[in-house]
Amino acid sequence: MRYLPLSDADRGEMLARIGAPSVDALFADVPQSARLTGPVAGLPLHAPELAVERHMSALARQNMVAGEVPFFLGAGAYRHHIPATVDHLIQRGEFLTAYTPYQPEIAQGTLQILFEFQTQVARLFGCDVANASMYDGSTACWEAISMARRITRRTRVQISSGLHPHYLSVIRTMARFTGDAVEAQAPELSAQTDVAALAGAITADTSCVVVQYPDILGRIADLAPLAEAVHAAGALLVAVVTEPVALGAIRSPGEMGADIVVGEGQSLGVGLQFGGPYLGLFATSQKYVRQMPGRLCGETVDAEGKRGFVLTLSTREQHIRREKATSNICTNSGLCALAFSIHMSLLGDKGLSGLARLNHELALKAAERLSRIPGASICNDSFFNEFTLILPGDARAVVRQLSEADGILAGVPLGRLYPDEDALAGGLLVTVTETTQPDDVERLAMALERALA
């Protein structure tokens, strides 16, 4: 077996040194009845690299590759061009095959990058501090709600109807067991978000209000008035960003008064990967640092006075605090954070704003073209690179037809996200990024015109 260096001669020598007759004898403490006498039945035996590669290639070929077809999907997972540098660098073995930097003297590479990443995320979100990452946007969102409960000691959570419904599902799953009262509704196909209504519904037991920006339908609302109302009631505003590239064009949630900003960082550096691994972003104010979940990297000095970095404030974490920890999270999304950070360093302010502008320009043109389809209309007044197209029928059927007949991945039908909401069935989320070609939009428009005719 190519991954196992021991030879039979080595094994014999080592067993002699140990004083055991066989490797099997080392498993003597396992009850005899539970010890298998041969390979697990019914499973294939070892295979050479070429055979495994062929098997996996065959499976890969059964998927429609986003980059090979006109592609308009988003809804929390966005396709952007990732500079070749990013993937090259994250494959350096010193990054790829390192562990969590618990021995800082020989992990300064990872630690300095985490410090840079935390700073990039905090600045992007307009917050004081950020952590070293969470699993993904949805789990980061739940952690924000837990943190708001710890800070306010209240348990009523008001969720905007514009929050990604899968994020809401994660919240409902967890709240069922923690006792938080979750209030949420499905969105309406309207140009207006529910931000004003949310402000009016805050009560004295509201721990936090959770709002997505831009929201699930792509709409962009000013969060400042909502933040004011939330704060007046002694609650916290949690803002959720599923498309961080948008913040190259629009104001950050932190600037508008959000207390905790969480997000999905997959857009930068990580890629689609069929939904994971992704990158949970988590940022907040300095005053709440000790209530934050997850790892934090901090600056310090070594015994010679040189600047260095360590994981810090670990008295919040499970390996120290055990059942009193702020979260049970241990492994996070380190390598995805590295990819995000490299991509962000290549962009900088200039590149990020240029990329955001390009996305918005292309989306504006696409919206203009698609709005001319007979029977279709655009729901949004405002959007960044994703908007909701309203079709006369069930968008699910249209998407399936375009995928199968035209080889076009037309978008995410709202019926997929809200299977029980008939009023939303006509909605189609269309995302346009810098990877979308003008010809793709024309092909989509024509295919939709044919399908709706």
Added chain:
Amino acid sequence: MSLNQSGWRPEAPVGDSRGQGAQTATGNRALMLEERLIFEIGSSESCGVDLPAPDPAAPPARLGGLERAAPAGLPGLSEPEAVRHYTRLSRQNYAIDLGLFPLGSCTMKHNPRLNEKVARMPGFADVHPLAPQGAIQGALAVIHELGEWLKALTGMPGVAMSPKAGAHGELCGLLAIRAALDARDDPREVVLVPTSAHGTNPATAAFCGYRVEEIGATADGRVDMTALEARIGPDVAALMITNPNTCGLFERDIHRMAEAIHAAGGFLYCDGANFNAIVGRVRPGDLGVDAMHINLHKTFSTPHGGGGPGSGPVVFSEALAPFAPLPAVRLADGRFHLVEEETQADHGHGQSFGRLAAFHGQMGMFTRALAYILSHGADGLAQVSGDAVLNANYILRCLERELDAPFVASGPCMHEALFSDKGFAEGFSTLDLAKALIDEGFHPMTMYFPLVVHGAMLVEPTETESKAALDQFITALASLARRAREGDPALKSAPHFAPRRRLDETLAARKPRLVWSEE
């Protein structure tokens, strides 16, 4: 302007006695290159990505009047600057690619590069999670095929693929247990956790709303069965064990534990962090386990990436399988189906406790783990656990006279060997030995865990180390153990040759500086 912006004072001597007096103007030491922060080398105007100029014919913006007023303060780097920045930083990291990484319970084994190639195939890497099901049959097939392997290797009938790491898998397992208890209207309040458990176990139980009670260990390093059987009762929802346990021992009484908790109506959760010790040889389902997470980044070699991403699928017994989270992949009529909603109860998911994450799990880890599993096959996986246990026992036997091995009489160890600091000279600690190991070119072992042993040193070599590598490690550790017993003062200031000397963690915690700012 000074070339040295690392904060290091050039008037201080470089290194210790061995590098006496040698100084450089830059702060660099040949191949050991200091690297400033991106905020110190980049600028808002620099950019390593070329983008087209704005289109003057573009329609007017529709950003809701919320255009960003000022840049966020993100420095950019040109491509060569970026490549150099990250390459230089990479060289300040220890990694499994560089040498033996004996971090007990963390399983730092070789990461095969075929797996990286496979994960990057566009048919996996460039596929959207919400694409129509007809367009993603290959992706669903990967999830299904890996799930079938995990079920077969564990002898358990159910599997949940969406948990994103080990602790997330624990959460998944305990939520299924709570859902199963809720379904029979049997609220219970307590989860029992052995003192030797990983910190994530009690943290997860508390996160799910349970009260955690600890069960002690006996002198031989195993769960105290008398205490356990005395405590198990109708208020106990689950017993969370780790088997092999974190002392590196197999819990011989596992059948008795399972019978006791089942007789009282509770469930047996097994932390699968150590599954690599028994994979291919022992199926947890045969031990009476009801739920177990599997760290794909441990047993199945997906890279740790400096702290993640992981992946923590959970296998379930018949009793818990109906409560598994969604989405799930089902094979029916020759096609794979992604079951996303509880309302799709025709697929047997009506009792699911719900959704754990936005999408369907760590696909990028599934492809890697499946490639690893297919490479080994059922026979190779049994060899993996055999060699892992052989290597650990070899280290235990070779070092038992140099270091205190508290459980050496408790039977063979499994995949990791546990030592204590007993016998070190006054004032010398496990930390000193660990830091000195850095100078010898190794990553330290897990320190001060498990908590049941004073100054614990948990050594997990894994199966991907050669005998020559083990022998070199043993020689190094034996030499350091002697120096710790003799009280060599040089140990107290180790490491001497790493990119940094010991770092002031107290300062970092007392005055947290978590983001960069201009002084």
